[in-house]
Amino acid sequence: MIQFDKRILENGLPVIVHTDRSTPFVAVNVCYNVGSKHEDPNRTGFAHLFEHLTFAGSVHVPDFDTAVQRAGGANNAFTSNDLTNYYITLPANNIETALWLESDRMIGPKFSKKGLDVQKKVVIEEFRQRNLNRPYGDVWHLLRDLAYKVHPYRWPTIGLVPEHIASATLTDVKDFFFHHYAPNNAVLVISGNIGSPEAFKLAEKWFADIPSREITHYPSLQEPMQEADRELTVYRDVPIDTFYVAWHMGARNEKNFYVLDLLSDILSNGSSSRFEVKLVKEQKLFTEADAYLSGENEPGLFVATGKASPGVDIHLAREKMLEEILMTAETSITDYELEKVKNRVEADLLLNEIGYLEKAIQLASFEIMGDASEINRQGEQYLSITAADLLETAGKLFRKGNRNTLNYLALQNSKK
Amino acid sequence: MSSFRTIAPQVHSVEKIDFVEPVHQLLPGGTSFFTLYGGTQEIVKLDFSFKAGNWFESSKLESLMSASMISEGTTGKSAREIADRIDFYGAQLNSLPYYDNNYVSLLSLKKHLPHLLPLFAEIIQDASFPENEFEIIRQKRKQRAQVDAEKVGLVAQRNFMRAVMGKDHPYAPVATSESYDQVTLEGAKSHYLRHYYSGNATLFASGDVDDSVTKMIVDNFGAGWGTPFPFKKDQPEVQGSEEKKLFLERENANQNAVTIGKRVPTQHHPDSAGLKLVTTIFGGYFGSRLMSNLREEKGLTYGIHASVVSFVRDAIFMIHAEVTAEKTEEAIREIFYEMQRLREELVPESELEPLRSFLLGRMLEDFDGPFARAQSFSSLYEAELEVGYFDKIIHAIKTTTPEQIRDLARRYLDPETMYTVAAGKR
Secondary structure, three states: OOOOEEEEOOOOOEEEEEEOOOOOEEEEEEEEOOOHHHOOOOOOOHHHHHHHHHHHOEOOOOOHHHHHHHOOOEEEEEEOOOOEEEEEEEEHHHHHHHHHHHHHHHHOEOOOHHHHHHHHHHHHHHHHHHHHOOOOOOHHHHHHHHHOOOOHHHOOOOOOOHHHHHOOOHHHHHHHHHHHOOHHHEEEEEEEOOOHHHHHHHHHHHHOOOOOOOOOOOOOOOOOOOOOOEEEEEEEOOOOOEEEEEEEOOOOOOHHHHHHHHHHHHHHOOOOOHHHHHHHHHOOOEEEEEEEEOOOOOOOEEEEEEEEOOOOOHHHHHHHHHHHHHHHHHOOOOHHHHHHHHHHHHHHHHHOOOOHHHHHHHHHHHHHHOOHHHHHHHHHHHHOOOHHHHHHHHHHHOOOOOEEEEEEEEHHHHOO | OOHHHHOOOOOOOOOOOOOOOOEEEEOOOOOEEEEEEOOOOOEEEEEEEEOOOHHHOOOOOHHHHHHHHOOOEEOOOEHHHHHHHHHHOOOEEEEEOOOOOEEEEEEEEHHHHHHHHHHHHHHHHOEOOOHHHHHHHHHHHHHHHHHHOOOHHHHHHHHHHHHHHOOOOOOOOOOOHHHHHOOOHHHHHHHHHHHOOHHHEEEEEEEOOOHHHHHHHHHHHOOOOOOOOOOOOOOOOOOOOOOOEEEEEOOOOOEEEEEEEEEOOOOOOOOHHHHHHHHHHHHOOOOOHHHHHHHHHOOOEEEEEEEEEEOOOOEEEEEEEEEEHHHHHHHHHHHHHHHHHHHHOOOOHHHHHHHHHHHHHHHHHOOOOHHHHHHHHHHHHHOOOOOHHHHHHHHHHHHOOHHHHHHHHHHHOOHHHOEEEEEEOO
16 A cells, blocks of 8 residues: 555646655656657657757756756656656755756756757667667567557657657757646656655645646547458568567556456466466477566557577467467466465565655556556456456457567578 | 746755664574565565676586576476466565676565475575476577677677686676587586585575564574585686777677776775776766767767676776767767876866765665665675775765876776777678
8 A cells, every 4th residue: 555645736736745754765756748649640759859858957957967966866767658757866855956856847948959959869879779779679660550550659659760850840849848848737746755744845835836838638549449450570680580469458547457467467477377387388389478568558559479499480389379378368267376366466566665766656657647546456456357357358359350460580581 | 937946955965874784693504694674564585695606607607507497496396386386475586697696586575485485495405407497498598699699789798898808707708699509407407506505605684574584584594405515716817808909790780889998906906996986977877977978968879888897806897888880980089088088187076076975875775775785785795895895985985086086097097908899880
């Protein structure tokens, strides 16, 4: 159970406070309801590029990083398809430095042509390092493009192509800020060694006078129901054949998320999972086999993937994995498996209550989805799942026409 | 907007870090047992460390394979039975090989320990090394090595280590994935039998370790196991390659990796704490000289880092970055330019003062909570250092002068002595 208090400032900013006296630190975490899904399809990668730009200083602060260092703190940020999250951790008695910086980031970054030009280069290097110059680095570009035809989850957070990042202008950047960065489109979470009354007082001092802004809401694009299975085969300069199979599932805040998370656990979490026991160890079809959820807030993907053992035909291996998934979904979960899941959920939730920063990030993410208190309902969500739920959800997920297969094959093997 | 925003809030410096040592007892079987009680949840972490890493191998990959095989079966239980039990109680079991010491860890809810500790003991004391599992793991590791060989970053770093230490040195990585065909089940198993015995082990228990938990641990691990092995090894000669510049060609790369560095004194040397500070200024944090120049000023890279990698018996100063292929020469030039600048100019107080506060904050973090403290003390003891080492680091952070920094840079960061390894497109 993660205890917290919540208030909403007059400008619309929700403030959440979680007290943890076991650490000498506090975290100040500001999460904005803007991710790559809010981007123009011809200007992808923008939310992430923008995150980089905000570190170059703001209206009243010449240099973010030095200010954080001077206070003994550390700071960072990440952007996902759904949101942009900034955090500063520092000794509790220096909390005002973090509030000063994060409130100023919300008031407005210092935009400069030079800053933009440099960060465009940095982000393109990041694109190369993570996606273009790494074996299997473009898998998610291919898979998203295959699975989504309409919804903006079609592109990864880094962007569709480096050219989109290269073409960003200072005007684009300013527009983006004023359409998305605002107290009424964000969540502030303060966690760690501080009591609620003091935290609320300080939040009020630093954030209350930031005016709320008109937020641009893009029309929410629904991915139409997929009618026919899709398959794409690519050859790349990689040493080992692999595949990714993805099915459309429901949203993060629906029951189906918990049901499928449980299914993916039974399939591939831990050495006693079905994939590990049957596909890796007994049948020796794979050296690695995995099933997981892409995990976005809006309807995401259920993914199965694996690297075939030497000499095993990748298509045969894939069919065997699909058989195993269907069999698992269609046979009832045993009492033993249910108890195992219950124990795992209990342990994982307790472990999640250790880090003050991790708790702040999770609280913010649940609040962006609609309600921070959902964080404490995860346990009961998992525990209420029955074999019938699994069967019903799997029936929908694995229906004919809902499947996207990416065969990612080694170039050298194609020449044989 | 109110004018109070133009003035930075007052900051307080880190006053006190709690270096209270963990409670120690020597178990009858010779295991050095430390407990660190604390935390807010009913969770316990056990970390075994054995002097069993690469340093102690008789041939390459034995340490890695023996660590991987620990939970793959005991005389009485199959790999499957072990996995079932660990997963059933929602616990996490990890066996990790390193250069000096190897680790075996269990993270569990306190209430499940009566079910898990006997199993954990069985795994550590009586692993059976079944052949079927050995082959499966060998294939998996080999495939991973094949993929790693396509990553320019790893290619540069590994070849750098081979160049600096000599390819046969225990700290030098293997050349190719084919090395995995050489390691044998017998080799891995005898590595385990020689080095994973009670007298060669240190155990840290952290978290909710009350008297009942301590008693359970002593019941399961106190008596000792295995046969002491008279390990003797002469310090192997470091045979750094004559050629200090290396280029590993990868024709399809569109980014090149660069690793630059050399051997430096270990943590036992009086210069070590100061050299860590110099390395941080140079490339050890976001505001470092290298990040400011190559990333924030020129946009040549997504990230560039300098660090001192400390082994028990050696230490390596290392700079690493991945840059656009065409800009490789420019990046290398800028790295050496910044190195030279540290040797010639004094670091201004405006740069040094926030860095001192930043590093004290990181030090405080290293002791935040029982698990972080266990990690810090475990590294300290592995390196055979006294607790006073932490004070030495703090002293260096607080008092090293710009002149001392320049002198350390002159002593250790001489461009002439550096190895430069690049991987990618020429």
